[in-house]
Amino acid sequence: MFQPEYEAMSRDDLASLQLERLRDVLRRVYDNVPLYRKKFDDAGVSPDVTSLEDFASFPFTVKDDMRSAYPYGMFAAPLRDIVRVHSSSGTTGQITVVGYTQVDIDNWADLMARTIACAGGTPDDVVQVTYGYGLFTGGLGVHYGSERLGAITIPISGGNTKRQVQVMKDFGTTILACTPSYALLIAETAQDMGMDVRDLPLKAGIFGAEPWSDNMRRQIEELMGLTAIDIYGLSEVLGPGVASECLEQNGLHVNEDHFLIEIIDPETLQPVPDGEPGEVVFTTLTKQGIPVIRYRTRDVSRIIPGVCPCGRTFRKMERVTGRTDDMLIIRGVNVFPSQIEQVLAGVTGVAPHYQVVLSKRGSMDHVEVHVEVAPDTDFDEVRELETLRRRVGAEIASALAVNIDVKLVEPKSIARSEGKAKRVIDLRDEQGGV
Numbered sequence: 001m002f003q004p005e006y007e008a009m010s011r012d013d014l015a016s017l018q019l020e021r022l023r024d025v026l027r028r029v030y031d032n033v034p035l036y037r038k039k040f041d042d043a044g045v046s047p048d049v050t051s052l053e054d055f056a057s058f059p060f061t062v063k064d065d066m067r068s069a070y071p072y073g074m075f076a077a078p079l080r081d082i083v084r085v086h087s088s089s090g091t092t093g094q095i096t097v098v099g100y101t102q103v104d105i106d107n108w109a110d111l112m113a114r115t116i117a118c119a120g121g122t123p124d125d126v127v128q129v130t131y132g133y134g135l136f137t138g139g140l141g142v143h144y145g146s147e148r149l150g151a152i153t154i155p156i157s158g159g160n161t162k163r164q165v166q167v168m169k170d171f172g173t174t175i176l177a178c179t180p181s182y183a184l185l186i187a188e189t190a191q192d193m194g195m196d197v198r199d200l201p202l203k204a205g206i207f208g209a210e211p212w213s214d215n216m217r218r219q220i221e222e223l224m225g226l227t228a229i230d231i232y233g234l235s236e237v238l239g240p241g242v243a244s245e246c247l248e249q250n251g252l253h254v255n256e257d258h259f260l261i262e263i264i265d266p267e268t269l270q271p272v273p274d275g276e277p278g279e280v281v282f283t284t285l286t287k288q289g290i291p292v293i294r295y296r297t298r299d300v301s302r303i304i305p306g307v308c309p310c311g312r313t314f315r316k317m318e319r320v321t322g323r324t325d326d327m328l329i330i331r332g333v334n335v336f337p338s339q340i341e342q343v344l345a346g347v348t349g350v351a352p353h354y355q356v357v358l359s360k361r362g363s364m365d366h367v368e369v370h371v372e373v374a375p376d377t378d379f380d381e382v383r384e385l386e387t388l389r390r391r392v393g394a395e396i397a398s399a400l401a402v403n404i405d406v407k408l409v410e411p412k413s414i415a416r417s418e419g420k421a422k423r424v425i426d427l428r429d430e431q432g433g434v
């Protein structure tokens with residue numbers, strides 16, 4: 001353990017620490033963030049809570065709150081104390097900015113050192129950071145944690161898969177950090193290069209930022225000869241480092257000294273008992289730059305009851321099994337179908353009827369947008385159609401920062417719906433993928 005004094009503290013001590021920290025953060029947001037002051041006043045709640053139970057009557061925070069405060073309206077610290085900003089991987093229309101003070105960056109580094117240690121990492125390890133560096137929190141988040149742990153840190157970022165394989169071999173990587181889908185691509189690329197990754201000194205992978213299954217875990221483990229560990233987080237709350245699996249591989253320990261977790265029923269908004277699935281809600285207990293109070297993540301999970309044999313006392317959440325909204329994660333980029341719709345509305349020659357089709361190509365998820373052309377289109381004009389197809393692809397890529405294949409389809413060929421339009425067609429399970 002990296003910080004056993006916290007990670008293995010007694011539940012009673014933890015509850016006192018949480019209450020003390022909660023009172024502090026509630027007071028800070030009430031004094032410094034007009035949006036919270038108004039929300040608390042409207043709900044008739046006082047920041048001076050006397051028990052964790054008192055907190056259940058506090059209002060929730062949602063992504064729209066953060067959007068309406070864009071860019072800095074929810075910062076609780078003066079801008080001169082902010083030393084870093086990141087943003088959620090969502091793009092146009094969805095972007096939110098999060099700010100970190102130096103204290104936040106230090107805490108984050110500790111939490112990510114914990115995460116790597118949780119996967120069995122030590123200062124003797126060589127960590128290949130293949131998450132993207134930039135506004136996305138993945139790359140720099142793991143980077144600082146790896147340095148804090150004292151491991152050798154390879155800041156290679158994503159892309160150039162053959163080079164990833166070469167570096168992994170030449171630098172003696174022992175821990176790989178990337179999305180699970182990219183781990184599979186690296187494994188397959190290594191095979192194509194005639195290399196057996198299992199012969200390399202890799203021992204663990206810290207994979208996250210997108211949903212994945214236990215089947216996929218086993219497949220990666222078999223191909224790479226490592227222990228695949230699930231790590232979870234979101235930029236609004238911190239980035240990676242909110243929760244991570246230990247070597248038991250049975251649920252993710254939530255860093256409860258820094259985050260209060262609740263699981264609620266998304267319809268009634270009432271807490272559900274431990275063990276029951278619901279929407280995950282977090283309150284940050286220590287963050288200074290942009291604390292969040294009862295933030296609704298839209299991620300679905302549950303608390304796994306019981307004590308973990310690893311010795312950590314922090315409760316565990318199950319791997320995230322879904323979302324309560326329609327957000328897709330395409331190669332690590334969060335995309336809402338409504339964003340695609342918005343782009344299509346601005347392109348002449350296509351109608352606003354579309355579907356996002358998810359399928360499997362090998363081990364990778366493949367995403368294709370099917371778009372109806374405008375009713376007066378001549379389907380024999382092949383060249384014109386190809387130009388239009390490319391234009392739609394380029395518009396989507398420029399607005400959403402992710403390349404998505406586009407297929408033009410004939411007018412009226414996409415099924416119309418009388419209720420909610422079915423925008424996302426998921427063929428992955430039918431294909432028997434991982």
Ligand code: DLL
Pocket residue numbers: 087088089090131136137138207208209210211212230231232233234235236239240241297299319320329334
């Ligand atoms: O994805 C932070 C991160 C980076 C986590 C690297 C782990 C590793 P965002 O871009 O804000 O932050 O996206 C957050 O991604 O609400 C979940 O829906 C999804 N997500 C993150 N980790 C997992 C995971 C980063 N392990 C959103 N399993 C979250 C399933 C995940 N979904």
